[in-house]
Amino acid sequence: MAVKDSSRLRIGMIGAGGVAARHAQVLTGFPDARVVAIGDLDAARATALADTCGAKAYADPGKMLDDEKPDAVYICVPPFAHGLPELACVSRGIPFFVEKPLSVELAVAEQIEAAVRDAGLITATGYHWRYSDIVTEAAQILAEHCPRVVIGSWLDKVPPVPWWVQRDRSGGQVVEQLTHVLDLLRALVGEVQSVQASSSRAPRPEHPDSDIDDVTVATLQMVEGALGTLTASSLLRHKHRAGLEIIADGLALDLTETELRISTNTSPVTRFPGNDPKFDVDRAFVDAVSGRGDDVRAPYAEALQTHRLGLAIAESAATGRPVSLTPGRQPDPTQR
Numbered sequence: 437m438a439v440k441d442s443s444r445l446r447i448g449m450i451g452a453g454g455v456a457a458r459h460a461q462v463l464t465g466f467p468d469a470r471v472v473a474i475g476d477l478d479a480a481r482a483t484a485l486a487d488t489c490g491a492k493a494y495a496d497p498g499k500m501l502d503d504e505k506p507d508a509v510y511i512c513v514p515p516f517a518h519g520l521p522e523l524a525c526v527s528r529g530i531p532f533f534v535e536k537p538l539s540v541e542l543a544v545a546e547q548i549e550a551a552v553r554d555a556g557l558i559t560a561t562g563y564h565w566r567y568s569d570i571v572t573e574a575a576q577i578l579a580e581h582c583p584r585v586v587i588g589s590w591l592d593k594v595p596p597v598p599w600w601v602q603r604d605r606s607g608g609q610v611v612e613q614l615t616h617v618l619d620l621l622r623a624l625v626g627e628v629q630s631v632q633a634s635s636s637r638a639p640r641p642e643h644p645d646s647d648i649d650d651v652t653v654a655t656l657q658m659v660e661g662a663l664g665t666l667t668a669s670s671l672l673r674h675k676h677r678a679g680l681e682i683i684a685d686g687l688a689l690d691l692t693e694t695e696l697r698i699s700t701n702t703s704p705v706t707r708f709p710g711n712d713p714k715f716d717v718d719r720a721f722v723d724a725v726s727g728r729g730d731d732v733r734a735p736y737a738e739a740l741q742t743h744r745l746g747l748a749i750a751e752s753a754a755t756g757r758p759v760s761l762t763p764g765r766q767p768d769p770t771q772r
Protein backbone atom coordinates (compact mmCIF):
# COMPACT_ATOMS: atom_id res chain seq x y z
CA MET A 437 0.00 0.00 0.00
CA ALA A 438 1.58 3.31 -1.05
CA VAL A 439 0.58 6.00 1.42
CA LYS A 440 1.53 9.69 1.11
CA ASP A 441 3.77 10.88 3.94
CA SER A 442 1.25 13.57 4.89
CA SER A 443 -1.48 11.00 5.48
CA ARG A 444 0.64 8.74 7.67
CA LEU A 445 -0.08 8.76 11.38
CA ARG A 446 2.65 10.81 13.11
CA ILE A 447 3.81 9.04 16.25
CA GLY A 448 5.90 10.38 19.13
CA MET A 449 7.52 8.21 21.76
CA ILE A 450 8.23 9.06 25.40
CA GLY A 451 10.96 6.80 26.77
CA ALA A 452 13.64 5.36 24.50
CA GLY A 453 14.66 2.13 26.21
CA GLY A 454 14.33 -1.52 25.31
CA VAL A 455 10.59 -1.74 24.81
CA ALA A 456 10.43 1.59 22.97
CA ALA A 457 12.93 0.21 20.47
CA ARG A 458 10.69 -2.81 19.92
CA HIS A 459 7.61 -0.65 19.26
CA ALA A 460 9.62 1.70 17.03
CA GLN A 461 10.77 -1.23 14.91
CA VAL A 462 7.19 -2.50 14.48
CA LEU A 463 5.78 0.98 13.81
CA THR A 464 8.39 1.92 11.21
CA GLY A 465 7.30 -1.17 9.26
CA PHE A 466 3.72 0.14 8.99
CA PRO A 467 3.01 1.84 5.64
CA ASP A 468 0.48 4.18 7.24
CA ALA A 469 2.47 5.39 10.26
CA ARG A 470 5.83 6.93 11.03
CA VAL A 471 7.74 7.65 14.21
CA VAL A 472 8.49 11.38 14.01
CA ALA A 473 9.97 12.13 17.44
CA ILE A 474 11.50 10.46 20.47
CA GLY A 475 11.53 12.15 23.89
CA ASP A 476 13.69 10.79 26.71
CA LEU A 477 15.17 12.61 29.69
CA ASP A 478 18.40 10.88 28.68
CA ALA A 479 19.25 12.80 25.50
CA ALA A 480 21.76 10.22 24.30
CA ARG A 481 19.12 7.49 24.48
CA ALA A 482 16.60 9.65 22.64
CA THR A 483 19.13 10.35 19.90
CA ALA A 484 20.20 6.71 19.58
CA LEU A 485 16.64 5.51 19.04
CA ALA A 486 15.65 8.49 16.88
CA ASP A 487 18.57 7.73 14.56
CA THR A 488 17.19 4.22 13.90
CA CYS A 489 13.88 5.51 12.60
CA GLY A 490 14.59 8.92 11.09
CA ALA A 491 12.90 10.73 13.98
CA LYS A 492 13.83 13.91 15.85
CA ALA A 493 15.24 13.51 19.37
CA TYR A 494 14.12 15.57 22.37
CA ALA A 495 15.41 15.59 25.94
CA ASP A 496 12.16 17.29 27.01
CA PRO A 497 9.08 15.16 26.23
CA GLY A 498 6.72 18.12 26.83
CA LYS A 499 8.57 20.21 24.23
CA MET A 500 8.37 17.25 21.86
CA LEU A 501 4.58 17.20 22.20
CA ASP A 502 4.32 20.97 21.66
CA ASP A 503 6.77 21.18 18.74
CA GLU A 504 5.76 18.02 16.88
CA LYS A 505 2.05 17.78 17.72
CA PRO A 506 2.02 14.02 17.12
CA ASP A 507 -1.24 12.23 16.27
CA ALA A 508 -0.46 9.54 18.86
CA VAL A 509 2.16 8.83 21.51
CA TYR A 510 3.80 5.67 22.87
CA ILE A 511 4.70 5.98 26.57
CA CYS A 512 7.49 3.52 27.34
CA VAL A 513 8.87 4.78 30.65
CA PRO A 514 9.67 2.69 33.75
CA PRO A 515 6.85 2.16 36.29
CA PHE A 516 7.92 5.01 38.61
CA ALA A 517 7.87 7.58 35.79
CA HIS A 518 4.16 7.36 34.94
CA GLY A 519 1.82 10.26 35.54
CA LEU A 520 3.29 13.33 33.86
CA PRO A 521 3.68 11.74 30.39
CA GLU A 522 0.09 10.47 30.30
CA LEU A 523 -1.41 13.70 31.69
CA ALA A 524 0.65 15.72 29.21
CA CYS A 525 -0.96 13.70 26.40
CA VAL A 526 -4.46 13.98 27.88
CA SER A 527 -4.22 17.77 28.28
CA ARG A 528 -3.26 18.04 24.60
CA GLY A 529 -5.93 15.55 23.43
CA ILE A 530 -3.36 13.06 22.13
CA PRO A 531 -4.29 9.33 22.13
CA PHE A 532 -1.62 7.20 23.79
CA PHE A 533 -0.36 3.64 24.09
CA VAL A 534 1.26 2.99 27.45
CA GLU A 535 3.40 0.09 28.56
CA LYS A 536 2.57 -2.03 31.57
CA PRO A 537 2.60 -1.70 34.51
CA LEU A 538 0.54 1.47 34.65
CA SER A 539 2.31 2.91 37.71
CA VAL A 540 3.80 2.04 41.07
CA GLU A 541 1.20 4.04 43.02
CA LEU A 542 -2.45 3.11 42.44
CA ALA A 543 -3.50 6.75 42.86
CA VAL A 544 -1.42 7.77 39.82
CA ALA A 545 -3.12 5.23 37.55
CA GLU A 546 -6.55 6.12 38.92
CA GLN A 547 -5.94 9.81 38.21
CA ILE A 548 -4.88 9.01 34.65
CA GLU A 549 -7.88 6.73 34.11
CA ALA A 550 -10.29 9.46 35.24
CA ALA A 551 -8.58 12.03 32.99
CA VAL A 552 -8.69 9.68 29.99
CA ARG A 553 -12.38 8.96 30.63
CA ASP A 554 -13.24 12.67 30.88
CA ALA A 555 -11.34 13.40 27.67
CA GLY A 556 -12.84 10.42 25.80
CA LEU A 557 -9.35 9.56 24.56
CA ILE A 558 -8.34 6.40 22.68
CA THR A 559 -5.77 4.47 24.71
CA ALA A 560 -4.08 1.09 24.53
CA THR A 561 -1.69 -0.77 26.83
CA GLY A 562 1.13 -3.27 26.47
CA TYR A 563 -0.85 -6.40 27.39
CA HIS A 564 -0.06 -7.94 24.02
CA TRP A 565 -0.74 -11.56 25.07
CA ARG A 566 -4.43 -10.82 24.50
CA TYR A 567 -3.72 -10.70 20.74
CA SER A 568 -2.24 -14.19 20.51
CA ASP A 569 -4.38 -16.60 18.53
CA ILE A 570 -3.64 -19.36 21.05
CA VAL A 571 -5.21 -17.15 23.74
CA THR A 572 -8.26 -16.77 21.48
CA GLU A 573 -8.39 -20.55 21.09
CA ALA A 574 -8.11 -21.03 24.86
CA ALA A 575 -11.02 -18.61 25.33
CA GLN A 576 -13.11 -20.57 22.82
CA ILE A 577 -12.39 -23.85 24.65
CA LEU A 578 -13.23 -22.28 28.02
CA ALA A 579 -16.57 -21.08 26.68
CA GLU A 580 -17.52 -24.79 26.77
CA HIS A 581 -15.74 -25.72 30.03
CA CYS A 582 -16.07 -24.05 33.42
CA PRO A 583 -12.61 -23.29 34.91
CA ARG A 584 -12.28 -24.61 38.47
CA VAL A 585 -8.57 -24.22 39.26
CA VAL A 586 -5.92 -21.84 37.88
CA ILE A 587 -2.16 -22.02 38.43
CA GLY A 588 -0.17 -19.00 37.29
CA SER A 589 3.57 -18.51 37.48
CA TRP A 590 6.49 -16.33 36.45
CA LEU A 591 9.84 -17.94 37.29
CA ASP A 592 12.65 -15.94 35.77
CA LYS A 593 15.87 -13.99 36.15
CA VAL A 594 16.19 -10.34 37.16
CA PRO A 595 15.80 -8.27 33.96
CA PRO A 596 18.79 -6.09 32.99
CA VAL A 597 17.27 -2.70 33.88
CA PRO A 598 18.59 -0.99 37.04
CA TRP A 599 15.22 0.20 38.35
CA TRP A 600 13.70 -3.31 38.40
CA VAL A 601 15.08 -4.41 41.81
CA GLN A 602 13.85 -1.30 43.62
CA ARG A 603 10.35 -1.50 44.98
CA ASP A 604 9.56 2.21 44.74
CA ARG A 605 10.70 2.24 41.11
CA SER A 606 9.26 -1.00 39.71
CA GLY A 607 6.58 -2.07 42.20
CA GLY A 608 8.25 -5.48 42.48
CA GLN A 609 7.98 -8.61 40.35
CA VAL A 610 4.24 -9.22 40.76
CA VAL A 611 3.31 -5.69 39.71
CA GLU A 612 5.96 -5.40 37.00
CA GLN A 613 6.19 -8.88 35.45
CA LEU A 614 3.56 -11.32 36.69
CA THR A 615 1.07 -8.67 35.54
CA HIS A 616 1.00 -10.28 32.06
CA VAL A 617 -0.22 -13.55 33.66
CA LEU A 618 -2.71 -11.65 35.83
CA ASP A 619 -4.10 -9.98 32.72
CA LEU A 620 -4.38 -13.33 30.96
CA LEU A 621 -6.14 -14.75 34.01
CA ARG A 622 -8.69 -11.94 33.95
CA ALA A 623 -9.18 -12.21 30.20
CA LEU A 624 -9.76 -15.98 30.29
CA VAL A 625 -11.24 -16.78 33.69
CA GLY A 626 -12.73 -13.49 34.90
CA GLU A 627 -12.36 -11.23 37.89
CA VAL A 628 -10.63 -12.10 41.14
CA GLN A 629 -12.62 -11.60 44.32
CA SER A 630 -9.88 -11.88 46.93
CA VAL A 631 -6.20 -12.68 47.33
CA GLN A 632 -3.94 -13.84 50.14
CA ALA A 633 -0.21 -13.64 49.50
CA SER A 634 3.13 -14.24 51.20
CA SER A 635 6.58 -13.26 50.02
CA SER A 636 10.21 -13.46 51.03
CA ARG A 637 13.61 -12.21 50.03
CA ALA A 638 17.22 -13.02 50.81
CA PRO A 639 20.30 -10.86 50.22
CA ARG A 640 21.70 -11.34 46.71
CA PRO A 641 25.30 -10.21 46.27
CA GLU A 642 24.79 -9.67 42.54
CA HIS A 643 21.92 -7.24 43.29
CA PRO A 644 23.14 -5.21 46.30
CA ASP A 645 20.54 -2.46 45.71
CA SER A 646 17.59 -4.86 45.67
CA ASP A 647 14.77 -4.37 48.15
CA ILE A 648 12.12 -6.42 46.31
CA ASP A 649 10.89 -9.86 47.26
CA ASP A 650 12.41 -12.61 45.15
CA VAL A 651 9.65 -15.12 45.95
CA THR A 652 5.90 -14.44 46.12
CA VAL A 653 3.09 -16.98 46.40
CA ALA A 654 -0.62 -16.20 46.47
CA THR A 655 -3.95 -17.94 46.58
CA LEU A 656 -6.96 -16.52 44.76
CA GLN A 657 -10.70 -16.76 44.96
CA MET A 658 -12.34 -15.91 41.63
CA VAL A 659 -15.74 -14.20 41.42
CA GLU A 660 -17.13 -17.11 39.38
CA GLY A 661 -15.98 -19.64 41.98
CA ALA A 662 -12.66 -20.93 40.63
CA LEU A 663 -9.71 -21.10 43.00
CA GLY A 664 -6.12 -20.36 42.06
CA THR A 665 -2.50 -20.11 43.02
CA LEU A 666 0.21 -17.80 41.74
CA THR A 667 3.97 -18.10 42.13
CA ALA A 668 6.56 -15.50 41.11
CA SER A 669 10.30 -15.71 41.56
CA SER A 670 13.29 -13.88 40.12
CA LEU A 671 15.87 -16.22 41.66
CA LEU A 672 16.93 -17.88 38.42
CA ARG A 673 19.63 -17.05 35.87
CA HIS A 674 17.26 -17.88 33.01
CA LYS A 675 13.57 -17.70 32.17
CA HIS A 676 12.14 -21.02 33.32
CA ARG A 677 8.42 -20.44 32.90
CA ALA A 678 5.79 -17.75 32.55
CA GLY A 679 2.28 -18.92 32.03
CA LEU A 680 -1.10 -20.04 33.21
CA GLU A 681 -2.60 -23.50 33.68
CA ILE A 682 -6.38 -23.74 33.75
CA ILE A 683 -8.13 -26.86 34.96
CA ALA A 684 -11.77 -27.72 34.25
CA ASP A 685 -13.66 -30.99 34.56
CA GLY A 686 -11.72 -33.39 32.30
CA LEU A 687 -9.60 -30.61 30.74
CA ALA A 688 -6.21 -29.04 31.39
CA LEU A 689 -4.96 -26.02 29.41
CA ASP A 690 -1.34 -24.99 29.76
CA LEU A 691 -0.76 -21.57 28.19
CA THR A 692 2.50 -19.69 27.79
CA GLU A 693 3.49 -16.93 25.38
CA THR A 694 4.79 -19.57 22.95
CA GLU A 695 2.38 -22.50 23.19
CA LEU A 696 -0.99 -23.84 24.29
CA ARG A 697 -1.14 -27.44 25.49
CA ILE A 698 -4.63 -28.90 25.54
CA SER A 699 -5.00 -32.10 27.57
CA THR A 700 -8.13 -34.20 27.87
CA ASN A 701 -6.16 -37.45 28.26
CA THR A 702 -2.51 -38.51 28.41
CA SER A 703 -1.85 -37.36 24.82
CA PRO A 704 -2.01 -33.54 24.85
CA VAL A 705 -2.44 -31.50 21.69
CA THR A 706 0.02 -28.60 21.36
CA ARG A 707 -0.74 -25.42 19.42
CA PHE A 708 1.75 -22.67 18.53
CA PRO A 709 0.88 -19.03 17.81
CA GLY A 710 0.12 -18.34 14.18
CA ASN A 711 0.41 -14.59 14.61
CA ASP A 712 2.74 -12.09 16.28
CA PRO A 713 0.87 -10.42 19.18
CA LYS A 714 3.61 -7.79 19.57
CA PHE A 715 2.85 -6.69 16.00
CA ASP A 716 -0.91 -6.97 16.32
CA VAL A 717 -1.11 -4.90 19.52
CA ASP A 718 0.53 -1.96 17.71
CA ARG A 719 -1.53 -2.52 14.56
CA ALA A 720 -4.76 -2.41 16.58
CA PHE A 721 -3.79 0.88 18.27
CA VAL A 722 -2.78 2.57 15.00
CA ASP A 723 -6.00 1.36 13.35
CA ALA A 724 -8.08 2.65 16.25
CA VAL A 725 -6.45 6.09 16.18
CA SER A 726 -6.77 6.24 12.39
CA GLY A 727 -10.48 5.41 12.62
CA ARG A 728 -10.00 2.17 10.71
CA GLY A 729 -10.47 -0.35 13.51
CA ASP A 730 -11.92 -1.07 16.90
CA ASP A 731 -9.82 -3.90 18.33
CA VAL A 732 -8.00 -2.38 21.29
CA ARG A 733 -8.33 -5.27 23.73
CA ALA A 734 -6.87 -3.64 26.84
CA PRO A 735 -7.59 0.11 26.90
CA TYR A 736 -6.45 2.02 29.96
CA ALA A 737 -9.51 1.31 32.14
CA GLU A 738 -9.29 -2.42 31.44
CA ALA A 739 -5.57 -2.49 32.20
CA LEU A 740 -6.26 -0.65 35.45
CA GLN A 741 -8.27 -3.66 36.67
CA THR A 742 -5.26 -5.91 36.06
CA HIS A 743 -3.03 -3.38 37.81
CA ARG A 744 -5.36 -3.33 40.83
CA LEU A 745 -5.00 -7.12 41.07
CA GLY A 746 -1.19 -6.94 41.03
CA LEU A 747 -1.19 -4.21 43.66
CA ALA A 748 -3.65 -6.19 45.81
CA ILE A 749 -1.31 -9.20 45.78
CA ALA A 750 1.62 -6.95 46.70
CA GLU A 751 -0.45 -5.38 49.49
CA SER A 752 -1.45 -8.78 50.87
CA ALA A 753 2.16 -9.97 50.80
CA ALA A 754 3.27 -6.80 52.62
CA THR A 755 0.57 -6.90 55.32
CA GLY A 756 0.02 -10.65 55.66
CA ARG A 757 -3.72 -9.98 55.39
CA PRO A 758 -6.18 -11.10 52.68
CA VAL A 759 -7.21 -8.33 50.30
CA SER A 760 -10.68 -8.10 48.77
CA LEU A 761 -11.09 -6.76 45.24
CA THR A 762 -14.82 -6.31 45.37
CA PRO A 763 -16.05 -3.12 43.65
CA GLY A 764 -16.00 -0.03 45.81
CA ARG A 765 -13.34 -1.34 48.15
CA GLN A 766 -10.85 1.33 49.12
CA PRO A 767 -7.27 0.02 49.11
CA ASP A 768 -5.20 0.46 52.25
CA PRO A 769 -3.54 3.88 51.62
CA THR A 770 -0.52 2.87 53.69
CA GLN A 771 0.26 0.13 51.17
CA ARG A 772 0.05 2.13 47.96
Ligand SMILES: NC(=O)c1ccc[n+]([C@@H]2O[C@H](COP(=O)([O-])OP(=O)(O)OC[C@H]3O[C@@H](n4cnc5c(N)ncnc54)[C@H](O)[C@@H]3O)[C@@H](O)[C@H]2O)c1
Nearest residue numbers: 451452453454455476477478512513515517535536537562
Ligand atom coordinates in the same frame (compact mmCIF):
# COMPACT_ATOMS: atom_id res chain seq x y z
N1 LIG B 1 4.87 -5.45 27.16
C1 LIG B 1 6.08 -5.98 27.15
O1 LIG B 1 6.29 -7.08 26.66
C2 LIG B 1 7.22 -5.22 27.76
C3 LIG B 1 8.53 -5.62 27.49
C4 LIG B 1 9.58 -4.89 28.07
C5 LIG B 1 9.30 -3.82 28.89
N2 LIG B 1 8.01 -3.46 29.13
C6 LIG B 1 7.70 -2.35 30.03
O2 LIG B 1 8.10 -1.13 29.45
C7 LIG B 1 8.54 -0.22 30.45
C8 LIG B 1 9.94 0.28 30.06
O3 LIG B 1 10.81 -0.84 30.02
P1 LIG B 1 12.23 -0.74 29.29
O4 LIG B 1 12.78 -2.12 29.33
O5 LIG B 1 12.10 -0.07 27.97
O6 LIG B 1 13.03 0.22 30.30
P2 LIG B 1 14.40 1.01 30.04
O7 LIG B 1 14.95 1.31 31.36
O8 LIG B 1 15.21 0.25 29.03
O9 LIG B 1 13.92 2.34 29.30
C9 LIG B 1 13.16 3.32 29.94
C10 LIG B 1 13.53 4.68 29.35
O10 LIG B 1 12.63 5.65 29.88
C11 LIG B 1 13.40 6.84 30.11
N3 LIG B 1 12.67 7.67 31.06
C12 LIG B 1 12.56 7.51 32.40
N4 LIG B 1 11.75 8.46 32.90
C13 LIG B 1 11.34 9.22 31.87
C14 LIG B 1 10.46 10.33 31.74
N5 LIG B 1 9.83 10.84 32.80
N6 LIG B 1 10.29 10.87 30.51
C15 LIG B 1 10.89 10.34 29.44
N7 LIG B 1 11.72 9.26 29.49
C16 LIG B 1 11.92 8.72 30.70
C17 LIG B 1 14.74 6.34 30.58
O11 LIG B 1 15.75 7.32 30.42
C18 LIG B 1 14.95 5.13 29.68
O12 LIG B 1 15.62 5.47 28.48
C19 LIG B 1 8.53 -1.00 31.77
O13 LIG B 1 7.39 -0.67 32.53
C20 LIG B 1 8.44 -2.46 31.35
O14 LIG B 1 7.71 -3.28 32.23
C21 LIG B 1 6.97 -4.13 28.58
